[in-house]
Amino acid sequence: MPLGLLAAGRASKVGAWSGQPPPANTTVSMFRGNPARTGEHPGPGPAAPLRALWMTRLGTAISSTPALADGVLFVGSVGAISMAGGALHAVDARTGEELWRLQTAMGDALFASPAVVDGVVYAASYDGIVIAARAESGEELWRFQAEGAVYSSPVVWNHAVALGDASGRFYCLDASTGDELWRFGSDDPYRRSFNASPAADDSIFFVVASAQYAGDQPILHALDTETGEERWRFVAPPGSRVRSATCVASNRVHALTAEGSLHALEAGDGAEVWRYDAAGEVRTLPALAGGSLYLIAGPTPHRLHVIDANTGTAQSVFDVGGEAEIVASPTVAQGIVYFGDQDGRLYAVDGQSGQERWHAGVGSLISTPVVVNGAVYIGSEQGELRAIGGSLKPDLPPS
Numbered sequence: 001m002p003l004g005l006l007a008a009g010r011a012s013k014v015g016a017w018s019g020q021p022p023p024a025n026t027t028v029s030m031f032r033g034n035p036a037r038t039g040e041h042p043g044p045g046p047a048a049p050l051r052a053l054w055m056t057r058l059g060t061a062i063s064s065t066p067a068l069a070d071g072v073l074f075v076g077s078v079g080a081i082s083m084a085g086g087a088l089h090a091v092d093a094r095t096g097e098e099l100w101r102l103q104t105a106m107g108d109a110l111f112a113s114p115a116v117v118d119g120v121v122y123a124a125s126y127d128g129i130v131i132a133a134r135a136e137s138g139e140e141l142w143r144f145q146a147e148g149a150v151y152s153s154p155v156v157w158n159h160a161v162a163l164g165d166a167s168g169r170f171y172c173l174d175a176s177t178g179d180e181l182w183r184f185g186s187d188d189p190y191r192r193s194f195n196a197s198p199a200a201d202d203s204i205f206f207v208v209a210s211a212q213y214a215g216d217q218p219i220l221h222a223l224d225t226e227t228g229e230e231r232w233r234f235v236a237p238p239g240s241r242v243r244s245a246t247c248v249a250s251n252r253v254h255a256l257t258a259e260g261s262l263h264a265l266e267a268g269d270g271a272e273v274w275r276y277d278a279a280g281e282v283r284t285l286p287a288l289a290g291g292s293l294y295l296i297a298g299p300t301p302h303r304l305h306v307i308d309a310n311t312g313t314a315q316s317v318f319d320v321g322g323e324a325e326i327v328a329s330p331t332v333a334q335g336i337v338y339f340g341d342q343d344g345r346l347y348a349v350d351g352q353s354g355q356e357r358w359h360a361g362v363g364s365l366i367s368t369p370v371v372v373n374g375a376v377y378i379g380s381e382q383g384e385l386r387a388i389g390g391s392l393k394p395d396l397p398p399s
Contacts, residue, residue: 026372028068030115031153032285032329035200036248039287039294041371043333045348046390048358053375053387054096058089062379064113064153065368067121068093069135073370073377074121075385076110086110088123088131090138091385093377100138102131112163112197113153113367120175122161124150130163130171132178142178146171147189152207157200158225162207164194170207170221172228182228184221185209191216196244199253201267204231206245206253218242220255222270232270236261247288249309256286260297264312274312278305284329284339294330294337294351302326304337306351318354321347328378333371340365346378346388362386 032039059077066075073093077086085104092099104110104125114123116135124130128146133139148167155162156175164170169185186192191212198207205223218241220234236242240257247254252273255263260278265271280297287294292315293307302321307314321341328340336357340346344364348357363386367379376388 026068027070027116028066028370028372029117030067030156031065031113031197032246032287032368033331035155035157037155037197037199037246037285038249038289039247039285039329039331039368040289041331041333042373043336043371044374045333045336045338045371045376046374046388048390050358050360050388050390053389055387056091056096056098056385057383058091058098058385059086059383061366061381061383062385063111063366063381064379066091066370066377066379066385067114067116068370068372068377069116072099072135073385074114074116074123074135075367075379076112076114076123076125077383078109078111079104079106086125088114088121088133088138089385090121090135093375093387096385096387102133102138102140104129111151115154115156115161117156117175122154122156122175124152124154124163126150128165130154130161130173130178132161132175144171144173144178144180148193151195153197155198155200155205157205160225162198162200162205162225164196164198164207164209166190166193166195168192168194168209170194170198170205170209170223170228172205172225184223184228184230192219199245199248200225201248201253204267206248208242208245208255210243211241220245220265222253222267231268234263234265234270236263244285246285247293247309249288252309254286254288254293256282256295258282262286262293262295262307262312264309276305276307276312276314278303284326287330287332287337289332289351290335292351294332296320296326296330296339298326304330304349304354316352316354318349320349320354320356321345328365329368331369331371336371338369338371338376340369340378344380346376360388362388
């Protein structure tokens with residue numbers, strides 16, 4: 001089921017701005033901002049009063065989180081089964097104009113978030129197609145066929161692309177050629193799935209294999225980036241299910257369970273340093289910035305837990321958001337925490353005081369917000385990619 005290059009679509013725009021090229025650090029290269037999956041973005045975010053900058057309709061739904069490089073957003077979409085499938089889109093961050101797209105076949109879709117590194121964008125589809133394309137033009141460079149559907153957002157690290165699939169296999173590919181360097185997984189297909197997005201640091205990929213059969217426990221694997229050899233593994237205590245490995249910093253990786261416990265583990269050997277219990281169900285990922293972890297637990301009232309990353313003790317706990325389920329994982333930019341709920345409200349909360357800076361209705365939410373250059377970019381279940389600004393004009397490259 002091939003992906004083919006199509007002509008760019010038309011963008012629906014509300015407002016526009018001009019500005020100078022952004023600083024070099026304003027790239028948001030992949031899901032959660034970086035290979036360590038910390039959820040920290042360069043910022044700044046918009047200050048109230050807010051204004052809609054533009055809205056572009058790209059597909060039936062946008063579940064992936066955009067990546068940003070050189071003033072261009074890269075995002076995947078889902079399409080209606082009876083029509084053309086989803087696509088990988090390149091969108092001008094200044095105007096909302098779609099620059100190019102790589103269209104999937106009917107019934108295929110891109111749920112996972114793309115990554116863009118050194119002028120190449122990497123994406124993977126429900127049909128298990130992994131592609132690399134030139135960020136400037138959309139020209140396909142290579143493709144790889146995984147054994148199962150891919151929901152895992154690729155991590156690009158040390159000239160390799162790593163991701164997992166629903167069949168229970170984790171792949172490491174050469175970033176230049178797409179050649180398979182190694183794979184890790186069970187010989188029993190679909191007993192486990194690597195749907196969670198991997199994190200990377202130093203010489204280790206951290207990835208969770210979810211259990212598909214009753215009685216099996218999810219496992220966090222630490223894999224050597226060069227060989228795929230397992231360095232160590234972590235299984236959550238009885239009654240807990242580890243669901244992600246994220247926020248890698250200071251030689252620690254943080255394992256999050258669905259039941260709301262956060263475990264800080266030594267990256268080298270998996271030894272537990274501390275454990276924090278949020279006392280509530282967690283459906284989103286934590287974020288880490290400035291030595292603090294930000295974790296939202298629910299169901300209601302939703303509480304934002306600010307945790308000392310060194311000791312695992314609570315610095316503050318705030319009630320945040322409304323009654324709807326929080327679906328967009330928190331992004332932290334310059335001390336402000338951004339997250340969204342199922343009713344389509346996007347929140348900005350001060351990470352120190354817990355005070356709400358603003359909230360905005362954006363129709364619906366699926367993707368995690370990208371916060372950079374005075375704007376927030378976010379995708380919706382209506383297939384809309386939106387840019388929200390504020391009192392300051394975003395600083396992005398001119399067209």
